[in-house]
Amino acid sequence: MDALASLLEGPRARGAFVMCSLLEPPWSLRVEDEAPLTVVAMVRGGAWIVTDTAPARQLRAGDIAIFRGPDHYTVADDPGTAPQVIIEPGQITKTADGEILCETLSLGVRQWGTDPDGSTMLVTGAYESVGTAGHGLLRALPPVIVLGRDDFDSRVLDILVDEAVKDEPAQGVVLDRLLDMVLITALRTWLGRTDAPAWYHAYGDPLVGKALRLLQHNPAHGWTVAGLAEAVGVSRAALARRFTDLVGAPPMAFLTEWRLALAADLLTDSEATIESIARQVGYGSAFALSTAFKRQFGVSPRDHRRGVRTPELSSVG
Incomplete structure (x- = not known):
């Protein structure tokens, strides 16, 4: 992708x-x-x-x-x-x-x-x-x-x-x-123009682009910065620095946002249980997902599924 x-x-x-x-x-x-x-x-x-x-x-x-x-x-x-x-x-x-x-x-x-x-x-x-x-x-x-x-x-x-x-x-x-x-x-x-966001072009970077694809295609994997760095063949410090410079956020912060965005969509568009969704996006339990979800969006996964919206969610969905 x-x-x-x-x-x-x-x-x-x-x-x-x-x-x-x-x-x-x-x-x-x-x-x-x-x-x-x-x-x-x-x-x-x-x-x-x-x-x-x-x-x-x-x-x-x-x-x-x-x-x-x-x-x-x-x-x-x-x-x-x-x-x-x-x-x-x-x-x-x-x-x-x-x-x-x-x-x-x-x-x-x-x-x-x-x-x-x-x-x-x-x-x-x-x-x-x-x-x-x-x-x-x-x-x-x-x-x-x-x-x-x-x-x-x-x-x-x-x-x-x-x-x-x-x-x-x-x-x-x-x-x-x-x-x-x-x-x-x-x-x-x-x-494709030069005035596009700098992080967009990060996908073309041989290291950061590979890291982005690994995170997005495998959100359920237990990623760490060290494990991600090993997968792309670079040191942990070098990946963290280059990823942050090009993407605008550290690898794990990017992954957290991606996982929670996927969870929000799954809660709206599927009938899967919250426990099942949690595991699909890389959280060990429904409780762990709920804690992170509420911290990010201000509502619980259950309330989000019921249609409750906050400014954080209504501005993007």
């Missing part, structure tokens, strides 16, 4: 929100849905992205933007256009005065906006829930990534745009998979 595959193992679209917006200037959308990950493709026309922390950035036809939640942002025809529509959690759309617009601005199957012939068209795909094992990806991303059409292979994006307005059997599943492909294609381009 390479670096990108490891990062994207968690965030898989499941019932993702996909919508085509048709708009005529002036328009401005204030996005406060707090989705952990959102892809916006500019099909025609243009737009500006306005955040609370960075200068406004322009989107042109064919460009794609990836937003890392839960930060709020505005997409508008011009940076000076005041927000006319507020998009809240659950993709509830309201006017600035609080009037609900979901039905008022409906233009058909997964189409929404102010004008069916609008000069602006954009397609939005929102991951409203990302598996906890996707924490590494979300932590790696900046608040906004913008890629030009010529920067990445846009063929799958064209298919997503075409499929977004169809209502065929299993269409939701088709859109989920297409959205995943668009995200992977875009992130593969971005992560």
Whole structure:
């Protein structure tokens, strides 16, 4: 499993929100849905992205933007256009005065906006829930990534745009998979750039890359820094130093976070007992997992399975 595959193992679209917006200037959308990950493709026309922390950035036809939640942002025809529509959690759309617009601005199957012939068209795909094992990806991303059409292979994006307005059997599943492909294609381009996180390139390091793969593929093994160093053929001190420099955390700290992220996903997506999950991810007992899990996330494994969330978990899953 390479670096990108490891990062994207968690965030898989499941019932993702996909919508085509048709708009005529002036328009401005204030996005406060707090989705952990959102892809916006500019099909025609243009737009500006306005955040609370960075200068406004322009989107042109064919460009794609990836937003890392839960930060709020505005997409508008011009940076000076005041927000006319507020998009809240659950993709509830309201006017600035609080009037609900979901039905008022409906233009058909997964189409929404102010004008069916609008000069602006954009397609939005929102991951409203990302598996906890996707924490590494979300932590790696900046608040906004913008890629030009010529920067990445846009063929799958064209298919997503075409499929977004169809209502065929299993269409939701088709859109989920297409959205995943668009995200992977875009992130593969971005992560290959020099401005990608330094730790991402650690997978290409002959020592640290091997150590990362050993930890991720075998979380149940009783790893120690000494044992890991022996497995990759380097001294304990050299591995600890190089791993920390490239990954940003010591080997055992990385392993703990990985094990607990896997446990969180297994608790949500399987019916395995907590004892069984504990052993799958490298803890000797349910008690040991529960202690570490509560320390990391602020809730017990049992409460997490019941749907209890804390800021540590809700921000990544």
